[in-house]
Amino acid sequence: MSQRPAVDVAVVGAGISGLATAFYLQRAGLQVVVLEKAARPGGVVQSLRREGFLIETGPNSSPETSPVLKDFFQALGVESERIYALPTAKKRYVLRGGRLHPLPLSPLAFLTSPLFSWRAKFRLLREPWIKPAPPEVEESVADFVRRRLGEEFLHYAVDPFVSGVYAGNPERLSLPVAFPKLHQLEQRYGSLIRGAVLGARERKKRGERSRAAAPLYAFREGMETPIGALSGLLGERFQREVTVQEVAREEDWFVLRGTQRDEGREWRARAVVFAIPAHAYQQIDFRFPLPAREALGGVEYAPVVVVALGFHRHPCRHPLDGFGFLVPGREGRNLLGTLFNSSIFPERAPAGGALLTSFLGGSRLPELQALSDQQLLRTVQRELEELLGLQALPDVVHIQRWSRAIPQYTLGYSAVLAAIRRSEEAVPGLFIGGNFRGGIGFSECILQARERAGQVQRFLAGVPEER
Incomplete structure (x- = not known):
């Protein structure tokens, strides 16, 4: 088995999460290697x-x-x-009764829109006076919207939006995990409408924008542009067609064993970041207890x-x-x-x-x-x-x-996230990232990668994490 030079960090997975994590680590002066199973980087970004x-x-x-x-x-x-x-592109349509209707983007447009009945419009006016749910209660997205905004708003605004973002079912998605900011708005301000107004002022002070208000971006030659740039900067540190089969701890090192184009390979690193799909953990033999492995196997x-x-x-x-x-x-x-x-x-x-x-x-x-x-x-x-x-x-x-x-961030998903945290606490130097944690979007994966890279740097520097 061919052994590669030891590095500070091994990143397993070359989607946007793994590549962005490696980029931040490399910029911090750390020796990094990225191991990718496929022949091309980027995952679903193509x-x-x-x-x-x-x-x-x-x-x-x-x-x-x-x-x-x-x-x-x-x-x-x-x-x-x-x-x-x-x-x-600001104009978006929603289908109702076999016809496409523009989604109203202002209070006046909402009042005059045929997309919602007058009954639904009056129902929405009750929202600021509806009490928030107890903070410990986990609601589905559908139950939350029914309670605060009404049945019709669920079916003709939120259901299609959830299908567009998650390709999911609002009856099964967990509100605190799938849409944490909506959950936080209710808990902090007692109302979505009140929270939207006050929250916008606070985001403006921080230089941030809500997903709804943020401008959409892409790249002239497609979303794969940063993927190519990231893998190009890594050079030989980006290893493709690698199948990681086993991960072990040997003294202060993580030892990753597997194959690259059918030849046996071994990599050693002081820390390891996994940025692979949830189901891929079942294909790796971890030679130490990893509570997240079973939980991730159940992610839909x-x-x-x-x-x-x-x-x-x-x-x-x-x-x-x-x-x-x-x-x-x-x-x-x-x-x-x-x-x-x-x-x-x-x-x-x-x-x-x-x-x-x-x-x-x-x-x-x-x-x-x-x-x-x-x-x-x-x-x-x-x-x-x-x-x-x-x-x-x-x-x-x-x-x-x-x-x-x-x-799919389904009801009960907080147990998956808790298992991930327990794994990271039980195995110092092991970090778990990817779009099954912290957000599924392209931008969210980059922001999460930055945070994960900071955690890795603090670990290698011997700085304890605040839990």
Whole structure:
């Protein structure tokens, strides 16, 4: 078995979480190696150029919620490649009764919108006077919204939003874990409406923005741009096609054993950061007790099918004047939603053309991932004909299936997080990150990576963590 030079930190997993963690550690002067199972870095982050269309098979954009993100991209050397969403992208549609309605973005628009009944609008006015739930109570997202905002707001605002973010079911997602800021607003201010106003003032002082108010960003050549820059900076420290099979403790070292392109390999590190999917922990033999291993094996993932359609000419009667549309579960459709990519960012399609990306499956209809490419294409075309007035055949088609796309922060998920914390306390020098902890979004993973890298640095410097 070939032994590699010892390093300060081994990072297992080269998605955005692992790569960003390695970047921060390397900038701090630490010797780092990144071990990735696949032949390419990035995980679900993948950008493709096809006949002038820029297709994203993973995240298409991310909100700039913190000034830390700009600092990160500047240090990485890709800030000049970053672009912001066009003004037209502020408009978002929601399906109700077979018709697309703009989601109201102001109090006046809300009052005049046909998306919600007058009964639902009056129900919303009660929100500031509804008592908060006891802090120890774990509610589902659906139960929380029903209690504070009403049934109709759940079905035609929150349900489609949850499908768009988590591809999940609001009846099963844990509010404190999946949407901690909503939980905190209620607990701190007693009301979402009151909390939104006062919280906005406090975020402004910190230079932060809420997810809803934050500008959306992407990159000229796609979200894979920072992935390429991160792996490029690592150089030979980025090891691809590595399967880690065993992790042991030997004196002051973590010893990782496995294969690289079918050859036996061994790596030694003073600390190790895991940034792999939750289910991947079952494939590694940890030669020490790891409470999180069993808990992570039970984490659910929602499958998502991505169907991108490129058209050289405007393809439908709808003007595509917005971000896209979301579909509530009550509408009984196969689509979770569709992005109007070429209306969100420039140069996503050739001049005069359009790029549409539709999403299917999720927790709502997981069985759709088993359909053939032709069946998926026909399903998407049929629903876009009915909803957008699609009149043209696509010039470019790309279909991507992610059988385990997005971790689901379901009720009881706090037990998973507690098991992770116990593992890190029981095994000093071992750190667990990834989008199953602290947020699923691209930006959230970067912010979590920065925090994780700080924890690693303090451990190596002998500074105790505050628990």
